[in-house]
Amino acid sequence: MQLEVRPDPAEVGRARRWARSRLAGSGIEADEPLAETLILLVSELVTNAVVHTGCPAVLRLSLPAGAVESATVRLEVADTSSRAPVPRCAGGDATGGRGLALVDCLADRWGWRPEGSGKSIWCELDRCSQPREGAAVAYGGGRSACEDFAFEAV
Template identity: 80%
Template sequence: MQLEIRPDPAEVGRARRWARSRLAGSGIGADEPLAETLILLVSELVTNAVVHTGCPAVLRLSLPGAAQDAATVRLEVADRSGRAPVPRCVDGDSTGGRGLALVDGLADRWGWCSEGGGKRIWCELDRDSDAQGATAAYGSGSSAYEGLAYEAV
């Protein structure tokens, strides 16, 4: 499933509504913590693509079928900007700059890769996850940038 995203901040709300509408047939209840986390991750990744690239993007969502009890949900946002996500330090009063830090803290795995002239940022949530913390795969290596916020540009 995918949704074309225009470089317009209003698209973030449309992306959240689209993702919520896709949950119905997946066996994930709209009030489950997994669904709430997924919608927050959609919001953060689409916001980064819209605000920081100025390019159209594509939101892709892979949800488990209703018959599956344990499965992984995968979210991807591909854009036409070839610039890599870079760590940003923000102070406690800043109202932005924490999007990928949230992704790092909430997703079981996340990362990014170059794709053509652009990039794809992805994250995964394990439906049966009871891990204490998330593992981040940043680029082609593993790293946890604790204490830093990220900006996808």
């Protein structure tokens, strides 16, 4: 499944609504921690694409079919900027610059790869019955590594 995203900040909310609507039938309940984390990751990655590239992007979502407890959910946002994600430190008063740090803390895996003339940033969440130790926010923990660094996707 995929959604084309225009370079407009209002598209971030539309992307979240679209992702929520895709949860039905996947076996992932809208109020379970995995769903909440997925929606936050959609918001962060689409925001990065919209804010830092000023170009259209494509949101791709791979969900399990039915209630599969050990399935992996994959989220990708492809844009037309070929610039790699660059780590940056966000000061305590900064209003931005923490998006990929959140992705790093919340996703089980994430990365990026060149795609056409641009790139694709992806992340995966493993659906399991027990929250993983040290996971952040929706999984109830928090990693100290998330406190010092932020990343910018441009």
